[in-house]
Amino acid sequence: MTDKTTGTHGTTVQDTPAHGDRPLVELRGAGKSYGNIRALHGVDLEVHPGRVTCVLGDNGAGKSTLIKIISGLHQHTEGEFLVDGEPVRFSTPREALDRGIATVYQDLAVVPLMPVWRNFFLGSEMTKGPWPLRRLDIERMKKTADEELRNMGIVLDDLEQPIGTLSGGQRQCVAIARAVYFGARVLILDEPTAALGVKQSGVVLKYIAAARDRGLGVIFITHNPHHAYMVGDHFSVLRLGTMELSADRSEVSLEELTNHMAGGAELAALKHELAQVRGVDVEELPEETDLKASAAATPEGKS
Amino acid sequence: MSMTQQAQPAVTTPPAPGPKETDGRTARRPLALRLLARPEVGVFLGAVVVLIFFLFAAPPVRDGSSIANILYQSSTIGIMALPVALLMIGGEFDLSAGVAVITSALTASMLSYQLTLNVWVGVIVALAVSLGIGLFNGWMLIKTGLPSFLVTLGTFLILQGVNLAVTKLVTGNVATDSISDMDGFEQAKAIFASTFDVAGVQVKITVVWWLVFAALATWVLLRTKYGNWIFAVGGNKESARAVGVPVTFTKISLFMLVGFGAWFVGMHNLFSFNTVQSGEGVGQELIYIAAAVIGGCLLTGGAGSAIGPVFGAFMFGMVQQGIVYAGWNPDWFKAFLGVMLLGAVLINLWVQRTATRR
Numbered sequence: 244m245t246d247k248t249t250g251t252h253g254t255t256v257q258d259t260p261a262h263g264d265r266p267l268v269e270l271r272g273a274g275k276s277y278g279n280i281r282a283l284h285g286v287d288l289e290v291h292p293g294r295v296t297c298v299l300g301d302n303g304a305g306k307s308t309l310i311k312i313i314s315g316l317h318q319h320t321e322g323e324f325l326v327d328g329e330p331v332r333f334s335t336p337r338e339a340l341d342r343g344i345a346t347v348y349q350d351l352a353v354v355p356l357m358p359v360w361r362n363f364f365l366g367s368e369m370t371k372g373p374w375p376l377r378r379l380d381i382e383r384m385k386k387t388a389d390e391e392l393r394n395m396g397i398v399l400d401d402l403e404q405p406i407g408t409l410s411g412g413q414r415q416c417v418a419i420a421r422a423v424y425f426g427a428r429v430l431i432l433d434e435p436t437a438a439l440g441v442k443q444s445g446v447v448l449k450y451i452a453a454a455r456d457r458g459l460g461v462i463f464i465t466h467n468p469h470h471a472y473m474v475g476d477h478f479s480v481l482r483l484g485t486m487e488l489s490a491d492r493s494e495v496s497l498e499e500l501t502n503h504m505a506g507g508a509e510l511a512a513l514k515h516e517l518a519q520v521r522g523v524d525v526e527e528l529p530e531e532t533d534l535k536a537s538a539a540a541t542p543e544g545k546s
Numbered sequence: 547m548s549m550t551q552q553a554q555p556a557v558t559t560p561p562a563p564g565p566k567e568t569d570g571r572t573a574r575r576p577l578a579l580r581l582l583a584r585p586e587v588g589v590f591l592g593a594v595v596v597l598i599f600f601l602f603a604a605p606p607v608r609d610g611s612s613i614a615n616i617l618y619q620s621s622t623i624g625i626m627a628l629p630v631a632l633l634m635i636g637g638e639f640d641l642s643a644g645v646a647v648i649t650s651a652l653t654a655s656m657l658s659y660q661l662t663l664n665v666w667v668g669v670i671v672a673l674a675v676s677l678g679i680g681l682f683n684g685w686m687l688i689k690t691g692l693p694s695f696l697v698t699l700g701t702f703l704i705l706q707g708v709n710l711a712v713t714k715l716v717t718g719n720v721a722t723d724s725i726s727d728m729d730g731f732e733q734a735k736a737i738f739a740s741t742f743d744v745a746g747v748q749v750k751i752t753v754v755w756w757l758v759f760a761a762l763a764t765w766v767l768l769r770t771k772y773g774n775w776i777f778a779v780g781g782n783k784e785s786a787r788a789v790g791v792p793v794t795f796t797k798i799s800l801f802m803l804v805g806f807g808a809w810f811v812g813m814h815n816l817f818s819f820n821t822v823q824s825g826e827g828v829g830q831e832l833i834y835i836a837a838a839v840i841g842g843c844l845l846t847g848g849a850g851s852a853i854g855p856v857f858g859a860f861m862f863g864m865v866q867q868g869i870v871y872a873g874w875n876p877d878w879f880k881a882f883l884g885v886m887l888l889g890a891v892l893i894n895l896w897v898q899r900t901a902t903r904r
Contacts, residue, residue, distance in 0.1 A: 357781055365786065
């Protein structure tokens with residue numbers, strides 16, 4: 244799969260079905276320690292082409308560590324990290340990019356004062372002409388950027404406008420379209436909806452779906468179970484650096500997901516204690532037995 | 547464009563609209579307003595106003611030779627203002643640019659005079675020294691992560707001291723000896739400091755170099771990968787790095803470009819005056835920076851042009867000479883500068899707010 248041809252969109256999409264069910268990216272019992280602090284432990288994750296894998300978790304649950312391992316910013320210290328079935332260890336984000344793993348960060352990777360089309364091609368500009376006169380192929384870049392954005396359903400009045408004038412959601416979408424165009428097979432989205440309003444979030448979710456429909460494996464990091472449930476095929480909930488839940492869409496309901504995210508399991512354990520305290524209404528809290536979907540919880544569980 | 551649809555979507559893919567459709571939320575502003583929002587148009591209008599003002603206030607300005615003189619004055623500022631502007635767009639600035647010019651001239655002058663070499667040897671060594679100073683500035687900046695203000699302030703003080711001390715040490719004087727009778731002087735003078743005739747008016751060759759460099763800088767900035775990177779490293783360094791722009795290379799090479807400019811102006815000074823005063827150049831760096839800012843370059847980086855500083859430098863040259871032609875006290879020059887600078891900064895600020903308004 245090293246025949247990644249940047250600049251010709253679609254080629255990487257067509258050959259994905261040949262791999263059948265083999266995950267593009269797989270973590271087996273992966274973990275990461277910073278000195279004596281164990282940020283992540285025993286995490287299993289699979290990313291399949293054309294599927295959205297959601298990683299949910301509260302602040303400090305280990306979501307960032309997880310994506311940093313996959314995107315090549317950090318290295319795992321335990322377990323295995325496989326791309327196309329072979330174990331890998333990335334030392335720079337560039338290596339991850341070369342294997343088709345692109346990360347779209349919340350704020351990073353656009354230059355606000357530069358026009359949309361220049362941002363789209365920044366770092367991978369199209370050129371024409373021999374060396375001393377080698378220049379940007381502006382015509383082709385604008386046309387390509389426009390086509391690619393339209394293919395993702397993004398319509399902009401003017402590609403010359405500084406990208407800083409776009410809304411947060413639109414900027415995310417341009418970043419997603421750019422990653423898709425430059426041959427990404429796996430798209431990691433770091434809380435793309437975190438800073439957005441309801442409508443803007445909807446727009447971003449739509450483009451996540453569009454990326455999935457083009458055959459990409461998507462890792463969608465979020466702490467909003469409602470957003471995750473709208474596009475997700477598989478859900479992994481991280482809690483204190485370990486996997487609390489790993490379930491397919493068919494195995495888990497939005498309610499259960501929300502409970503897990505809201506620390507439902509812990510709340511249930513607290514229920515009995517709280518019941519002793521006067522003035523605390525525990526009737527509405529779920530019982531521990533209601534959270535049966537947590538079958539995949541790691542043996543270590545929570546504290 | 548073909549799309550391969552595979553999985554069962556929970557949310558459907560939006561349809562790709564036709565090529566003519568727009569989202570229709572941004573009304574197209576009138577051409578005049580859009581032009582005015584461009585910083586180089588603002589400074590162009592400013593330069594025209596200043597020119598017209600002095601055409602009326604100082605009748606000698608109407609003469610062709612006065613215009614040639616004003617252009618010459620502008621070109622010596624303008625040649626340095628160009629790389630300083632590119633560096634500023636790239637998010638940094640260089641306080642050592644003024645004294646670096648003198649350093650370069652001193653190197654070429656003293657080396658060829660003391661060792662009785664062909665002046666071209668001195669010229670080449672001076673180029674190496676100037677590029678080296680740029681390399682040092684850029685390298686220090688990248689390695690330490692300090693703001694360029696501090697790094698280049700250090701270089702500025704070092705060079706200022708070295709210029710004086712080394713010149714006194716070598717020549718026993720604060721100025722270098724005249725090199726006008728040395729091998730290769732005439733050749734070098736033809737390139738760096740000659741004069742040619744246009745319809746009876748003597749025009750300095752630096753005016754031509756200035757405009758050639760400006761055209762080149764504009765092309766590089768707007769039409770090449772490197773130009774794209776300059777905007778990117780100035781606009782958002784971290785983003786640029788994340789998408790694969792060689793940030794270190796771009797920043798260091800920009801400092802070296804300022805070194806090249808310092809070398810060129812230094813050579814001009816040397817070959818037009820034959821000797822170099824070692825204490826000069828202090829304060830010039832602020833003139834270059836001011837010309838770039840008046841020319842619409844954003845002090846914080848990420849926006850600007852190469853053509854703006856051309857008009858910025860022209861405004862400087864115009865005011866500087868215009869005051870003399872008008873018979874006023876030349877001390878007014880600095881006051882004028884201050885007013886122009888503040889005006890330009892306010893316009894820049896307004897433009898940036900307008901451009902990034904949601």
